[in-house]
Amino acid sequence: MTGVPRWTGREIRALRTALRMNGRSFADAVGVSHRMLVRWEAGGEAVVPRAGNQAALDTMLATAGRAVQERFAALNTAAAAAAEDARAEQLLRRETQYTKSPVDGKLMVPVEEGIYLAGPAGTPTWTAAYLIDVYPTTNADYERFIRATGHPAPRHWPNGRCPADIFDHPVVWVTWSDAAAYAQWAGKTLPTSQQWEKAARGPKGNPYPWGDAPTAAKCNVHDSGIGRTTPVSRYQSGVSPYGAYDMCGNVWEWTATEPEPGRHELKGSAFTSPFTRAAPALFNDAADRMSDNDTGFRCASPA
Numbered sequence: 001m002t003g004v005p006r007w008t009g010r011e012i013r014a015l016r017t018a019l020r021m022n023g024r025s026f027a028d029a030v031g032v033s034h035r036m037l038v039r040w041e042a043g044g045e046a047v048v049p050r051a052g053n054q055a056a057l058d059t060m061l062a063t064a065g066r067a068v069q070e071r072f073a074a075l076n077t078a079a080a081a082a083a084e085d086a087r088a089e090q091l092l093r094r095e096t097q098y099t100k101s102p103v104d105g106k107l108m109v110p111v112e113e114g115i116y117l118a119g120p121a122g123t124p125t126w127t128a129a130y131l132i133d134v135y136p137t138t139n140a141d142y143e144r145f146i147r148a149t150g151h152p153a154p155r156h157w158p159n160g161r162c163p164a165d166i167f168d169h170p171v172v173w174v175t176w177s178d179a180a181a182y183a184q185w186a187g188k189t190l191p192t193s194q195q196w197e198k199a200a201r202g203p204k205g206n207p208y209p210w211g212d213a214p215t216a217a218k219c220n221v222h223d224s225g226i227g228r229t230t231p232v233s234r235y236q237s238g239v240s241p242y243g244a245y246d247m248c249g250n251v252w253e254w255t256a257t258e259p260e261p262g263r264h265e266l267k268g269s270a271f272t273s274p275f276t277r278a279a280p281a282l283f284n285d286a287a288d289r290m291s292d293n294d295t296g297f298r299c300a301s302p303a
Contacts, residue, residue, distance in 0.1 A: 007057045009040040009047040015061060016041075018071035030056050073225035098243070099131065101301070104141055104186040107134040109199075109243045110303055116198040117205025120281050125194060129303035132191055132199045135232040135245050136170040136253060136298045137182060139163075145182050156293070169229040170251045170296040176264045176288040179254040179297035191300035193257035193265040200248075200268070200280035202241030207279055209240035209247045216275040219249030223275045229294075230271070248278040251296040252286075259285050270294035 004011050016026040016037075027037040030053060040047050049057070061072065098107045108131040118125035139154075139162040146153050146160075153160040154173040174182075176190075183190050191199070200209050208214065216223040218238035220230045232246055240247045252266040252273075259265060265285045269278040272294045277284075286295070 004058070004061065007049055007054050008045045009043045010045050012037070012049075012057065013041045014075040015057065015064075015072050017075055018068045019060075019064060029060060069225065070227065073227075098134065101133075101186060101188065101299075103188075104144065104299075106137075106141060106186075106299070108132060108301070109134050111195070111199050111242055113303075114203060116201065116203045118194060118197055118281070120279075122205045125198075127194055127198055130191075130195055130300050131303055132195065132242070132244060132300045133298040134243060136251060136296050137179075138168055138232055139171045140167040142171040142174075142182065145185055149181075149185055151178070151181055155291075166229070168231040168233070170232055170246070172229065172251055172293050172296050173291045174254075174296060175291045176254050176286075178291070180256075182297070183299045186299055188299035188301040190254055190256040190297060193255045193267060195300050196247075196253065196255050196267045197280050199242050199244050200240050204241075205281075206241065207281070208238075209244070209280070210238050214275065216278075219246070219269075219275075219278060220271045221249040221269060221273050221275045221278050222271065224249075224271070226271060228271060247280055249273070251294050252284065254295065254297040263287055266295065 016023070019026065021029070023037055024034045027034045030037070032053060040049060061069065064072070098109055100106070101108055111127070111130055111132060113127065113129040115124045115126050117123065139157075142154070143162045145151060153162075154171060156173050157163065179190055201207075202209075206212065208218070210218050219235055220226055229250055232250070235245060235249075238248060239245055247268055249269055250271055251268070252270045253268050255265045255267055257265040263285045265283070267280060267284070269282075
């Protein structure tokens with residue numbers, strides 16, 4: 001379990017909830033008065049306890065056990081993902097600009113023709129106009145595909161059926177060929193690495209979909225401590241300038257770009273990745289036949 005860089009009232013409330021302790025018992029365990037705990041939790045992110053209390057909270061989390069740590073991670077990142085974010089709210093109000101793909105029914109967002117700043121060096125790069133899926137391909141999306149085509153199901157589905165609790169999670173255990181087959185069925189393609197990166201960073205080449213700040217709480221990466229995929233619509237505060245979700249974290253995504261024969265680029269990082277690997281500009285690739293529990297895809301099409 002990755003530690004907490006700085007405890008605030010928000011993380012303290014999440015830990016108490018994960019431990020399933022009442023306020024007085026939790027305050028006793030930390031070594032503070034119940035009144036102090038109430039003040040911490042009411043203050044939220046504006047309250048930062050002193051160093052001794054921070055150390056006590058570190059110890060409580062470290063010794064709490066795996067189940068508590070998982071609950072804490074889920075509560076803490078969910079709160080960050082759902083927090084009010086004026087920029088995200090503005091983007092979400094652009095619903096009328098979205099279109100629905102006629103075959104798989106997925107929402108797609110338009111990306112205009114023009115130059116964007118690509119790669120770590122911010123190289124001016126031109127792309128034609130295109131559409132890209134708002135969300136990664138989910139297990140529910142993929143199940144419709146295999147029912148329509150007879151394509152083999154991912155290896156982690158019991159008896160070839162998607163478990164109900166991961167319908168809205170990104171599909172994983174898919175090779176590049178699996179992803180390309182889905183895209184062909186849906187009348188779309190896999191995005192090139194340039195298309196994917198522009199949709200993630202915007203025309204100004206933001207380091208992250210949400211802007212400049214390296215904020216791990218806005219995506220599902222290893223630092224979040226969740227240890228598995230999450231629903232594709234969860235991280236509203238991490239949405240890209242074009243309105244695309246999960247462009248950092250959750251799962252790596254296959255692209256159409258082939259740096260050498262038999263290999264294709266992957267973009268975006270995953271729940272298994274350290275946040276240092278999450279920037280959309282970074283390079284990664286894999287053999288086409290590779291499949292694992294942290295790799296999926298989304299589709300694109302001409303505008």
